[in-house]
Amino acid sequence: MIERRKLDENSLDAFLGGKIFLYQPLNGYRANIDSILLAASVNARAGQSVLELGCGVGAVLFALMSRVHGLNTVGIERQEQYARLAIRNAAYNSFDVDILECDISSLPEKYKNLQYDHVILNPPYFGSRKSMRLSQLDKDLAKRERTFMLDDWLDVAIKRCTTKGEVTIIHQADRLAQILKSFDKKLGDVRILPVSSFTGERAKRVIVRGKKGSASPLQLLTPLIMHEGFRSDKLNNNYTSYAEGILRKGFGISWK
Numbered sequence: 018m019i020e021r022r023k024l025d026e027n028s029l030d031a032f033l034g035g036k037i038f039l040y041q042p043l044n045g046y047r048a049n050i051d052s053i054l055l056a057a058s059v060n061a062r063a064g065q066s067v068l069e070l071g072c073g074v075g076a077v078l079f080a081l082m083s084r085v086h087g088l089n090t091v092g093i094e095r096q097e098q099y100a101r102l103a104i105r106n107a108a109y110n111s112f113d114v115d116i117l118e119c120d121i122s123s124l125p126e127k128y129k130n131l132q133y134d135h136v137i138l139n140p141p142y143f144g145s146r147k148s149m150r151l152s153q154l155d156k157d158l159a160k161r162e163r164t165f166m167l168d169d170w171l172d173v174a175i176k177r178c179t180t181k182g183e184v185t186i187i188h189q190a191d192r193l194a195q196i197l198k199s200f201d202k203k204l205g206d207v208r209i210l211p212v213s214s215f216t217g218e219r220a221k222r223v224i225v226r227g228k229k230g231s232a233s234p235l236q237l238l239t240p241l242i243m244h245e246g247f248r249s250d251k252l253n254n255n256y257t258s259y260a261e262g263i264l265r266k267g268f269g270i271s272w273k
Contacts, residue, residue: 027102032076033267036083039106041074042098048076050264051222054212054241055139055187056080057263057270058224063087065134068177070121070170071095075103075114077137082112084267090114091128093121121165121173132179140170142189167192171199180230187212190220197225197235205231208272211240215248226272238272 027040032053041047056077061067064087069078072092082088092114094100100118107114117125167188174184184204188196190211200207204227211220220240243260255261262268 033080033083034265036267037079037106037110039074039076039079040102040109042102045098046073048074050243051139051187052076053080053264054222054224054270055137055185056084057268058185058187058210058226058272059085059135059137060183060226060269060272061085061088061135065089067091067135067137068133069093070136070138070174070177071140072103072116073099075106075112075116077139078103078114079106079110079112080267081137082114083110084269091133092116093124094118095120121170132177132182134179134182135185136174136178136182137185138170138174139187140165140167142192167195168199171196175199175203175229178229181228183226183228185224185226187222187224190223193223193225196223200225200227203227204229206233207235208238209236210238210270210272213240213242215244215246216242217247224270241270 026043028043030039030041032039032048039048053076059067059081061081062085066089067078067081069092072078072094075092078090078092082090092103094103094116095118097118100116103116107116117128119125171186174186178184186196193209197207206228208226210224212222212224213220241260242257245255245257256264263270
C-alpha cells in the first residue's frame with residue numbers, strides 16, 4: 018500500500034499503488050490503513066460535496082478524490098503542520114480542495130453555515146481519561162480526545178450534513194454504542210461494517226454510515242476481513258483479494 022522516500026523531516030509516501038503521493042512527518046501522526054478504508058467507504062458521486070473533520074495531511078480526501086472525480090471537497094485540520102502538508106499534498110497531486118486550519122467548532126464565516134452531501138471523520142480513538150498522554154503533542158492531539166469528545170465530533174458532523182446526506186466514521190469497535198447513541202433519531206439507514214484482521218477474530222474497527230432524514234432500519238453487515246487464512250497461519254499474511262483491491266487499487270467498499 019505504501020512506498021516511502023525520506024525527505025528532510027518528512028517522507029513522501031505512495032498510496033494506492035502510486036495513485037496518490039503524500040508528504041508526511043517522519044515522527045508525527047501518519048496516515049494508515051484506516052485512512053484508506055474510510056476513503057473507500059464513502060459512497061460519493063461526481064458533483065457532490067464532501068467535508069472531512071480532522072483531515073490530517075489529506076490522505077482520506079485525496080484517496081477518495083482519486084476514485085471519484087468532480088467532488089467539491091473541504092478538509093478541516095486544527096494543527097498547522099498537518100494543514101500545511103495537506104495543502105502541499107493537494108498541489109502535488111493536482112487536487113482542487115479547500116483546507117481550513119481551524120477547530121471543528123470554529124469554521125470561518127464563509128463555511129460555518131454550509132452543509133455537505135458527505136461528512137467523513139476518523140476522530141481520535143482514545144478517550145481522555147482512559148489512555149496515557151502521548152509524549153509527542155501532535156500524535157496526542159490526533160489519537161487522544163482532548164478538547165472535543167467523540168460526541169462533539171459526531172454532533173458537528175451531523176449538523177454539517179445535508180438532508181439525505183451521509184455521515185461516515187471509522188472508529189474502534191468498543192465505541193460503537195456511543196456512535197449509535199449519537200446517531201439515534203438523527204440519522205437513519207445506519208449500516209455497520211465490522212473490520213477484522215483475520216477470519217474468526219473479533220472486529221477491532223467499525224465503519225459506520227448513517228443517512229440524515231432516513232427512516233430505514235439499521236443493518237449489520239458481513240465483516241470486512243483484511244487477511245487471508247487465520248492468524249495462526251504465520252507464513253500467510255497476505256491481504257484478501259477484496260482488501261487488496263481497496264488498499265492497492267483504490268476500489269470502493271460495498272455497503273450491501
